[in-house]
Amino acid sequence: MPFSPHTDEEIRSMLAAIGVAGIDDLFDEIPAKLRVRSLDAVPEQVSEMEISRIMHERAARDGQPLCFIGAGAYEHHIPAAIWEIATRGEYYSAYTPYQAEASQGTLQLIYEFQTMMCGLTGLDVSNASLYEGASALAEAVLMAVRAHRKSRSRRVLVAGAVNPRYVQVARTIASAQGITIETLPFDPERGTALMDALERNSGQDVTALVVQQPNYFGQLEDVDALADWAHANSALLIGVANPTSLALLRPPGDWGVQGADIACGEGQPLGVPLASGGPYFGFLTCREALMRQMPGRIVGRTVDLNNRPGFTLTLQAREQHIRRSKATSNICTNQGLMVTGATIYLSLLGPEGLARVAASSHARTNDLVAALTAIPGVRLRFDGPRFHEAVLTLDRPVRGLLEGLAARNILGGHELSAEYPDLGNALLVCATETKSSHDIGNYAAALRELMAGGRH
Amino acid sequence: MSDVPRDRRYTESHEWIEMLADGTARIGITDHAQEAMGELVFVDLPEAGRTVKRGESLAVVESVKAASDIYAPMDGEIVETNGRLTASPELVNSAPFGDGWILRLRPARKGDADQLLDAAAYQRTLES
Numbered sequence: 001m002p003f004s005p006h007t008d009e010e011i012r013s014m015l016a017a018i019g020v021a022g023i024d025d026l027f028d029e030i031p032a033k034l035r036v037r038s039l040d041a042v043p044e045q046v047s048e049m050e051i052s053r054i055m056h057e058r059a060a061r062d063g064q065p066l067c068f069i070g071a072g073a074y075e076h077h078i079p080a081a082i083w084e085i086a087t088r089g090e091y092y093s094a095y096t097p098y099q100a101e102a103s104q105g106t107l108q109l110i111y112e113f114q115t116m117m118c119g120l121t122g123l124d125v126s127n128a129s130l131y132e133g134a135s136a137l138a139e140a141v142l143m144a145v146r147a148h149r150k151s152r153s154r155r156v157l158v159a160g161a162v163n164p165r166y167v168q169v170a171r172t173i174a175s176a177q178g179i180t181i182e183t184l185p186f187d188p189e190r191g192t193a194l195m196d197a198l199e200r201n202s203g204q205d206v207t208a209l210v211v212q213q214p215n216y217f218g219q220l221e222d223v224d225a226l227a228d229w230a231h232a233n234s235a236l237l238i239g240v241a242n243p244t245s246l247a248l249l250r251p252p253g254d255w256g257v258q259g260a261d262i263a264c265g266e267g268q269p270l271g272v273p274l275a276s277g278g279p280y281f282g283f284l285t286c287r288e289a290l291m292r293q294m295p296g297r298i299v300g301r302t303v304d305l306n307n308r309p310g311f312t313l314t315l316q317a318r319e320q321h322i323r324r325s326k327a328t329s330n331i332c333t334n335q336g337l338m339v340t341g342a343t344i345y346l347s348l349l350g351p352e353g354l355a356r357v358a359a360s361s362h363a364r365t366n367d368l369v370a371a372l373t374a375i376p377g378v379r380l381r382f383d384g385p386r387f388h389e390a391v392l393t394l395d396r397p398v399r400g401l402l403e404g405l406a407a408r409n410i411l412g413g414h415e416l417s418a419e420y421p422d423l424g425n426a427l428l429v430c431a432t433e434t435k436s437s438h439d440i441g442n443y444a445a446a447l448r449e450l451m452a453g454g455r456h
Numbered sequence: 457m458s459d460v461p462r463d464r465r466y467t468e469s470h471e472w473i474e475m476l477a478d479g480t481a482r483i484g485i486t487d488h489a490q491e492a493m494g495e496l497v498f499v500d501l502p503e504a505g506r507t508v509k510r511g512e513s514l515a516v517v518e519s520v521k522a523a524s525d526i527y528a529p530m531d532g533e534i535v536e537t538n539g540r541l542t543a544s545p546e547l548v549n550s551a552p553f554g555d556g557w558i559l560r561l562r563p564a565r566k567g568d569a570d571q572l573l574d575a576a577a578y579q580r581t582l583e584s
Contacts, residue, residue: 149503292498292518318523326513326525 063409066439068368070389070430071216071414072133072163073280074269076244076357077434079348082271086341093336100313106336107311110299113343117283120246121239121263122253124288128297129281129334133266134169136282137162137210137240139295139329140264141174141181143286144208144236146328147261147293151234153205154179159226160186160193161215162240164419170210179207191217191382191391198229206233211260212240213249217428218365218389219382220249227256236261243283244269244361245387247354253287262286271345272338281335281342292318295329360433361388364440368431371444377451381426388432391416394425396451402427404450410443459487461553465569466578467529472553475569476560480535484557485517485526485548488582493519496545499558501537508532508561510568515558517548529572531564 006014011023020026027035046054067075085091090105100107114126130136141156156174158167158181171181184197192215209230213221223239230237239252239260252260268280286294292315300314320327346354365388372378377395394401398415405412413429420426431440460466464474470489474482490496500516508514513525514534537559541547548556563569573581 292500318518322521323523326523 065406065409065411066435066443067274067411068429068431068435068443069411069414070218070432071428072165072266073274074242074244074361074388074430074432075274075434076269076271076361076432078271078273078345081348082341082344085344086337091337091340101310104311107299107313109340109343110297110334110336111301111311112347113339114299116343116346117243117285120243120251121241121283121285122251122259123263123285124253125291125294125298126283126285127294127334128299129267129336129339130264130284130296131335132268132278132280132282133163133240133264134166134282135173136264136266136284137166137238138170138173139282139284140238140262141170141179141208141210142177142329143262143284143290143293143295144238145174145177145179147290148207148236151205151207153207155204155206156181156208156210157198157201157206157235158183158210159198159212159221160184161191161217161219162210162212163216166212166240167210181210186215189382190384191215191219192221192384193226195222195225195229198226202229202233204233206230206235208236208238208261210238210240211255213252213255214242214245214387214389217382217391218386218430220385220387223250223252223255225256227258227260231256231258239263241265242269242387243267244354244358247351247358248362249387259287261290267335267338267342270342272341279335279338281338291315293328297334357433358388361431362386364388364431364433364435365390365429367437368429368435368440368443371440372429372447375444375448375451378447381423389428389430391423392427392429393423394427394451396425398425398427401447401450405443405446408446410446412443412447459553460575460579460582462575464553465529465572465574467527467572468578468581469527471526471529473529473569473572474557479566480560480562481530481532481569482557482560483514483526483529484552486578487552489524490549490552490556493517493524494521495519496548499538499541499545499548501539501541501559502534504534504536506534507564508534514561517545517558526558528561530561530568532561533564534559535562536560 110128117126130139145154156179167183174181185194186192187194211221211223211226213223215221227237237260239255241252241263243265252263264284266280267283272280297313298315299311302310302312304310318328369380369390372392373380379393381391381393402412402415413427416423416426416428464472466472470486472484472486476482496517496519498518502515508528510528510530512528514528515526516523538557
């Protein structure tokens, strides 16, 4: 459909119809001092030819470094078929259509996505996706507070090492609603949630407990004990999960005796390429009892008047186009295109393919840890099982070494000193199935050379 | 023309209030309201024991096309909710003034119900 802007004549006639002199008058409500008259700081437009050249030059500056950074976004192999299919005209749209039922194919794809996310997380209901992992956690927290009416405290506990950026975003969004989010300490030996810290809150009014599996350090939590603690204390359990890991690990719906009430996380590992902060997508699933607190769009399968199967947006009545300020959530869209890519990724890999990606990533990370900890001055920080990330402690500041590695075209990991100063010179590393033994060997050789050459 | 029983009070936002012998007020939505909503699929009931102010949202009734708040017609404490609506929200459609009642409220002050619309006055709001 071509985009047709209004002509001056049409604009004049519309303004006349509502009795307004000019377009500016429509914005009278906004105080003059808040209105920006000119946009001097924004440069003039450039032509397609010029912008294309600028972007290519900038992309080339990134090079194609060997990436060992994880910390929430992961480099996995993306089969060429995925974005070839996802960018076909039938699929290529960022949005679910406004007259959704006219696009049965799009709705079917979202329905398949929801089914896959329910399968991976072991829960009953999924929505059509959210912006990314951090805001998915924020929505999970808001949802838990709405659902748990008996809890008056609006107090949410975070068990140990949950991605600190997720916690920060959840706090930013939830604090305006009088919700407090407290992070509990982790076990300094194992890097996992400290049960003693939880026990100190036993018997108190806790609305929900947030657990991440694998946690931010890549360590595996004792999710059964954490889930059972939450339910024994009448708190809802929110599980933050890496979807790739769910091909191997027990799904949140099976944690402990009752299972998690809500699961959420970052969908990027499922076929979405790494980019500077996105676009990625968040996923959110829950038990059926919490379905009506689920924000965003949900596609359901139904039959039409002639009993033919079809797909439709469902549970719409709580969304903001109907409920305005009383809507369940301000989320009114989803990451349609990213979800299209992820659904095709999952359907091409299948359960076995995803399990092989997960197992291979786990094995590569173990190889990486073995290669790096063989270097004098590098040791593994935490004991216990992990998925595909590990924290290393170095005998000198991390930053200089990372710069040295970057000069050799290696992104050596994520420095933790700003987020966890108590960990000292700590580096979070990740190797997925994309890293060969040769790549790991190159990283180890480069780090060994830098550490031998530099002073302590 | 929808039915408006004379034995109770009404609000302009289409709640009915029936004062019971024990001094509590039974609250529901009117026939007109249920008809405008269409087939109800869910009634979001509050916890008993909550105290509410007049005008505060007590519950939400949800149909396939809309979700509407039920507002407290007076200050008070919620003493009971109609548990049957959890499994059978359609009772609000089939018997809005009877089995489809939503909750019981203990008014903070006696006589508050007398300030509300009587059946004739409510009927006039529907006709205007």
